Amino acid sequence: MPTLxxxxxxxxxxxxxxxxxxxxxxxxxLGVFVILRRSAFFGDAIAHASLAGIAVGVVxxxxxxxxxxxxxxxxxxxxxxLERIGQLxxxxxxxxxxxFFMAVGVLVLSLSPGFQPELLSYLFGSILTVSWxxxxxxxxxxxxxxxxxxxxxxALVFSAFDADGAHAAGLPVGRLLTIHHVLLALVVVTSxxxxxxxxxxxLLVIPAATAKLLARSLGETFAxxxxxxxxxxxxxxxxxxxxxxxxxxxxxxxxxxxFLAAWGYQAWQARRHRRRLRP
Numbered sequence: 174m175p176t177l178x179x180x181x182x183x184x185x186x187x188x189x190x191x192x193x194x195x196x197x198x199x200x201x202x203l204g205v206f207v208i209l210r211r212s213a214f215f216g217d218a219i220a221h222a223s224l225a226g227i228a229v230g231v232v233x234x235x236x237x238x239x240x241x242x243x244x245x246x247x248x249x250x251x252x253x254x255l256e257r258i259g260q261l262x263x264x265x266x267x268x269x270x271x272x273f274f275m276a277v278g279v280l281v282l283s284l285s286p287g288f289q290p291e292l293l294s295y296l297f298g299s300i301l302t303v304s305w306x307x308x309x310x311x312x313x314x315x316x317x318x319x320x321x322x323x324x325x326x327x328a329l330v331f332s333a334f335d336a337d338g339a340h341a342a343g344l345p346v347g348r349l350l351t352i353h354h355v356l357l358a359l360v361v362v363t364s365x366x367x368x369x370x371x372x373x374x375x376l377l378v379i380p381a382a383t384a385k386l387l388a389r390s391l392g393e394t395f396a397x398x399x400x401x402x403x404x405x406x407x408x409x410x411x412x413x414x415x416x417x418x419x420x421x422x423x424x425x426x427x428x429x430x431x432f433l434a435a436w437g438y439q440a441w442q443a444r445r446h447r448r449r450l451r452p
Contacts, residue, residue: 185301192303192311193406193424196367197376199315200360201402202322204381205395206353209333210263215354216374218267219245219361224278224370227295232285237295238310242362244274249354253347298369298421300410307366314359321356329353330391367406368421379428380405386435401431 207213226244230237248270255266294302303311322329332339332349340346357377364373384397409424416423 185303188303188305188308189300189420190407190410192308193300193367193410193420194403195311195315196360196364197380197402197406197424198399199318200364200373200376201380201384201398202395203318203353203357203360204377204379204402205384205391205398206329206333207357207377208381208385209330210353212263212267213374213378214264214267214271215357216361216377218271219248219358220365220370220373221271222248222274223362223365224295225274225281226278227370228278228281228285232281238307238362238365241365242359245358245362246355249356249358250351252354253350257347294369295365296369296371297419298365298367298372300367300420300424303366311363311366314363318356318360321352325349325352368424372421372425375425375428376402376405379425379432383428383432383435386432386439401428405431 207215223241223245226241227237229235230240233240252263252266255261256263328339328344328349329352331342332344332346333353336346336350339349361373361377364376368376380401381394381398383401384394388394388397405428406424409427410420412418412427413420413423
């Protein structure tokens, strides 16, 4: 096995590193909004629903991730309206979306005879096979997220944290939440190439949750989430190279270990504080 420095000389490793860092950064930043809105189930539902799009793409001979993006964006565009029209909670709607679209994907795939080996990469990620086109899509989505956050970041935070208060302040809450859902859908689909459908929600939620444990302000939460997301990707890629293990699970395990360390540190600090308060 080549050393890591030697491996980074290969174009596929360079693409993997760039794609992983960018996905880790963008997913972690949007993950803070997910934590604020208490909708951690969203990424999981969209990722599993995208299986229907991937299945249609595989059977029809179309680019699977393009079809999956269309399905995910369609859900993102309609989600807030479904909340209002159906008078159902977000979790209830997502609880319908996940099993229904995943079942549709399985049924569609059953129409395609034989084993589809590329499906494993969609389920568990295959960052080392990211193409130039895939990298360009990740860069495009990352740039879009950066532009939207630069222009509407404060309003998105307000709407995600307190939709009623934002509405009372005159903000277009419905449009802002729809933008939030669409961005999340795009990030989830582009993250599939890095960690796969099964693990994508972990990359969206775990770094943001870890940052929330450690940060003392919202600004610190965003900054720490970004750093933790990038660190998880870099350490996961390094560990998968040394252990000759799958990179997607290695990235998620790394993020999980950072979360457990932060959780343990917070519990230790709380215990010390209680001891100091005892007479």
